[in-house]
Amino acid sequence: MTQTVRNVVIILALAAVVALVPGGSNGSEAILQTLVVVMLGSLAYLAVRLYRERRTDLYSLGDRNRAVLYASLGLGTITLVGTDRMWDTGAGSIAWLALIAIAVFGVYHVFRSARQY
Numbered sequence: 001m002t003q004t005v006r007n008v009v010i011i012l013a014l015a016a017v018v019a020l021v022p023g024g025s026n027g028s029e030a031i032l033q034t035l036v037v038v039m040l041g042s043l044a045y046l047a048v049r050l051y052r053e054r055r056t057d058l059y060s061l062g063d064r065n066r067a068v069l070y071a072s073l074g075l076g077t078i079t080l081v082g083t084d085r086m087w088d089t090g091a092g093s094i095a096w097l098a099l100i101a102i103a104v105f106g107v108y109h110v111f112r113s114a115r116q117y
Contacts, residue, residue, distance in 0.1 A: 069110040
């Protein structure tokens with residue numbers, strides 16, 4: 001019960017900053033950006049941790065499959081980052097779907113080849 005009350009008080013305090021303090025919208029933007037940086041840092045930490053735990057598995061894929069995996073992950077990341085711009089036009093939407101499909105197929109191909117004997 002105490003944790004719930006604490007969380008509600010935190011939310012009310014943040015709402016008060018936005019509503020009552022002059023320049024509250026700047027305060028809310030600062031809080032949002034801080035949360036985004038913390039989230040991205042957590043994702044980066046997770047990626048490093050997963051890489052360290054599965055390094056042997058990645059190296060056992062071989063150079064070709066490892067390159068396909070990294071290229072597919074990079075392509076998917078870049079495509080997701082450009083989603084807003086690509087969805088503005090019809091051709092961009094089709095290209096977005098094609099690029100995501102290629103990235104997913106690359107990861108699927110590496111997964112299938114890693115599972116074969």
